[in-house]
Amino acid sequence: MTPPLEWYLVFSALLxxxxxxxxxxxxxVLVILMSVELMLNASNVALAAFxxxxxxxxxxxxxxxxxxxxxxxxxxxxAIILALARHKDTVDVREMDILKD
Amino acid sequence: xxxxxWPIGLFFIIVAGFAATSLALSKLVAPSRHNEAKAETYxxxxxxxxxxxxxxxxxxxxxxxxxxxxDVEAIFLYPWAVVYDRIGLYGLIEMVLFxxxxxxxxxxxxxxxxxxW
Amino acid sequence: MGSLFTGALGAAxxxxxxxxLLAISPVIALTVAAVLVLGCVIARPLIRGVVxxxxxxxxxxAALALALIQLGNRPVTTFSGNWxxxxxxxxxxxxxxxxxxxxxxxxxxxxxxxxxxxxEFYAVLxxxxxxxxxxxxxxNLIALFVGIELMSVPTYILTGFAKHNRVSNxxxxxxxxxxxxxxxxxxxxxTWTYGVTGETGYPAIRGFVGNGQGGFHxxxxxxxxxxxxxxxxxxxxxxxxxxxxxxxxxxxxxxTAFMSVxxxxxxxxxxVRILTDAFGGIYxxxxxxxxxxxxxxxxxxxxxxxxxxDVKRMLAYSSIAHTGFMLVGLATWNPxxxxxxxxxxxxxxxxxxxxxxxxxxxxxLEAHGAGTGIDDVNGLFSRAPLAALGFSACLLGLxxxxxxxxxxxxxxxxxxxxxxxxxxxxxxxxxxxxxxAVYYFRPMVxxxxxxxxVVLASPRQTVMAVGLGVAALGTxxxxxxxxxxxxxxxxxxxxx
Numbered sequence: 147m148t149p150p151l152e153w154y155l156v157f158s159a160l161l162x163x164x165x166x167x168x169x170x171x172x173x174x175v176l177v178i179l180m181s182v183e184l185m186l187n188a189s190n191v192a193l194a195a196f197x198x199x200x201x202x203x204x205x206x207x208x209x210x211x212x213x214x215x216x217x218x219x220x221x222x223x224x225a226i227i228l229a230l231a232r233h234k235d236t237v238d239v240r241e242m243d244i245l246k247d
Numbered sequence: 248x249x250x251x252x253w254p255i256g257l258f259f260i261i262v263a264g265f266a267a268t269s270l271a272l273s274k275l276v277a278p279s280r281h282n283e284a285k286a287e288t289y290x291x292x293x294x295x296x297x298x299x300x301x302x303x304x305x306x307x308x309x310x311x312x313x314x315x316x317x318d319v320e321a322i323f324l325y326p327w328a329v330v331y332d333r334i335g336l337y338g339l340i341e342m343v344l345f346x347x348x349x350x351x352x353x354x355x356x357x358x359x360x361x362x363x364w
Numbered sequence: 365m366g367s368l369f370t371g372a373l374g375a376a377x378x379x380x381x382x383x384x385l386l387a388i389s390p391v392i393a394l395t396v397a398a399v400l401v402l403g404c405v406i407a408r409p410l411i412r413g414v415v416x417x418x419x420x421x422x423x424x425x426a427a428l429a430l431a432l433i434q435l436g437n438r439p440v441t442t443f444s445g446n447w448x449x450x451x452x453x454x455x456x457x458x459x460x461x462x463x464x465x466x467x468x469x470x471x472x473x474x475x476x477x478x479x480x481x482x483x484e485f486y487a488v489l490x491x492x493x494x495x496x497x498x499x500x501x502x503x504n505l506i507a508l509f510v511g512i513e514l515m516s517v518p519t520y521i522l523t524g525f526a527k528h529n530r531v532s533n534x535x536x537x538x539x540x541x542x543x544x545x546x547x548x549x550x551x552x553x554x555t556w557t558y559g560v561t562g563e564t565g566y567p568a569i570r571g572f573v574g575n576g577q578g579g580f581h582x583x584x585x586x587x588x589x590x591x592x593x594x595x596x597x598x599x600x601x602x603x604x605x606x607x608x609x610x611x612x613x614x615x616x617x618x619x620t621a622f623m624s625v626x627x628x629x630x631x632x633x634x635x636v637r638i639l640t641d642a643f644g645g646i647y648x649x650x651x652x653x654x655x656x657x658x659x660x661x662x663x664x665x666x667x668x669x670x671x672x673x674d675v676k677r678m679l680a681y682s683s684i685a686h687t688g689f690m691l692v693g694l695a696t697w698n699p700x701x702x703x704x705x706x707x708x709x710x711x712x713x714x715x716x717x718x719x720x721x722x723x724x725x726x727x728x729l730e731a732h733g734a735g736t737g738i739d740d741v742n743g744l745f746s747r748a749p750l751a752a753l754g755f756s757a758c759l760l761g762l763x764x765x766x767x768x769x770x771x772x773x774x775x776x777x778x779x780x781x782x783x784x785x786x787x788x789x790x791x792x793x794x795x796x797x798x799x800x801a802v803y804y805f806r807p808m809v810x811x812x813x814x815x816x817x818v819v820l821a822s823p824r825q826t827v828m829a830v831g832l833g834v835a836a837l838g839t840x841x842x843x844x845x846x847x848x849x850x851x852x853x854x855x856x857x858x859x860x
Binding site: 207210213214217218220221224225228 | 305316318320
């Protein structure tokens with residue numbers, strides 16, 4: 147017995163929601179970055195599930211590209227965090243307040 | 248389909264049961280005497296030194312990042328490898344171009360000193 | 365793509381599509397240039413000097429030429445339907461390549477004077493231009509996603525390019541985190557589009573979505589809303605604009621000049637294409653939402669810009685306001701009224717000159733030792749008359765003053781709104797662009813009427829002056845000779 151598509155979609159929606167809440171609520175930049183990754187992986191779960199149930203390979207191709215793009219984005223974001231942490235010994239977004247109105 | 252999965256279910260039950268039984272038995276049977284040496288971090292008999300939370304060298308980051316990027320790029324090789332004999336010369340040229348770009352990126356990282364330790 | 369791989373796994377033989385290489389030739393030219401620039405780093409002991417900007421410029425000019433020669437051709441769909449080169453994509457290709465050329469011209473002096481790695485700057489800049497072209501030419505959700513990311517991720521790097529400047533770092537961090545957030549939202553929207561329709565190609569999605577009478581309408585709506593939100597971040601539409609002022613202010617000014625026009629153009633191209641093509645059948649659903657977004661974007665951008673005391677931040681809010689004006693053209697689109705979209709295209713083209721020129725002038729001021737505060741422009745006319753005139757031309761263009769390209773750009777968009785039955789929206793936009801006069805005139809008054817406060821150093825900035833001259837002259841000349849560009853924009857919008 148394979149689980150119905152809905153299970154995967156609910157799981158993916160939960161992951162996505164956890165990611166959104168994480169980005170909005172958490173104050174540690176690395177946790178925010180992880181939350182973004184969680185959101186991207188929510189899409190990956192849904193894409194793979196759709197691909198399986200629609201019998202179409204496009205979803206899996208999409209997943210491959212998503213993983214690559216997520217890695218590139220994470221690498222860039224981490225490099226930026228590193229550059230910032232060298233100047234300012236913090237990873238708390240509340241303390242990143244040079245730029246504001 | 249569900250029927251064929253029961254050995255795995257049984258396996259999990261046995262594993263969980265064994266762990267629970269062992270823990271419960273030792274709790275019941277073994278004498279409990281606390282002392283300071285026992286509360287220390289277990290380091291295979293050596294006395295622990297320093298803090299557990301150490302800063303790792305920043306150079307690990309560069310290497311880790313390069314690994315992640317190249318590792319992930321490599322997943323494009325898998326779909327190609329599955330069908331490479333059916334997509335002929337065109338597919339081969341595409342993949343050679345792709346790998347040439349990757350090698351270029353690698354050479355670049357090397358020349359920029361990202362691999363110097 | 366989907367059918368290709370399914371076939372590959374199922375059947376014995378696979379027929380790979382013959383790609384049309386001419387269609388992607390601008391991208392090939394830029395890729396070769398980017399690889400060559402990095403190749404010069406690999407062969408560093410052999411090559412030094414001004415080679416990087418020359419290679420970047422050669423690639424951009426080649427890409428421009430390759431896009432121009434295709435203008436008269438029939439639309440080409442290639443790479444298994446992933447890629448579409450038509451008047452629309454070529455129009456945006458030309459726009460972002462021009463943005464790249466101007467950016468290379470104005471950033472030369474900043475790069476040489478600030479000891480930042482040049483090769484990386486040009487390579488990353490070229491990648492972002494490639495991404496914008498891919499976004500505009502994508503005819504498939506996967507290609508769209510890759511294009512948007514290839515356009516955005518390099519701009520995060522560029523924003524943080526002043527590595528030893530904390531402001532630049534902080535701006536880059538905010539931009540990359542919120543950019544990643546928006547990417548994830550966009551991707552979730554694309555995922556649902558694929559899941560509901562079972563397709564990734566725009567024509568097939570359009571066929572499935574129909575006019576919204578079919579099943580799964582709620583899911584299609586959800587998907588299109590997520591796509592609008594995700595791309596709304598990239599074009600800096602309210603309420604997805606939070607990153608814009610910080611990223612624009614914190615980034616090196618030459619980078620702000622580039623990304624404020626090219627990312628906006630690329631993301632607008634993607635948004636227009638996916639909404640009018642894939643989701644064209646349900647325009648009755650997305651159009652009201654875009655109208656609301658357009659209104660709040662125009663209001664917030666224009667009103668908050670008034671109270672800014674830093675010209676760079678003021679221009680950042682003004683860029684939000686311009687997103688609102690452009691959205692008016694898209695929001696009033698319907699299958700029988702494509703004039704608005706041609707207005708959006710023309711606006712994006714005009715904006716490239718005006719805004720790149722305005723930010724470029726700030727970079728010029730910085731190169732001469734001034735800041736970007738409102739006092740720093742005091743008395744510029746008495747010190748550097750040409751610079752003051754060029755800056756004024758760009759500001760007047762952004763305002764929509766007669767004899768600048770800003771006026772026809774606004775007129776075309778607002779006319780389309782009125783023609784589509786939204787006379788009130790056109791009037792509101794007109795009113796709000798009049799508000800713009802308040803804050804665009806402020807630095808101008810100071811340039812011409814006030815006493816100089818800052819003493820300008822006078823290094824020779826020939827290359828930069830050429831770039832700024834092209835931007836300012838383009839703003840003025842296109843204001844008079846706009847019809848060829850507008851004809852092209854019209855052809856692009858109607859699917860020529």
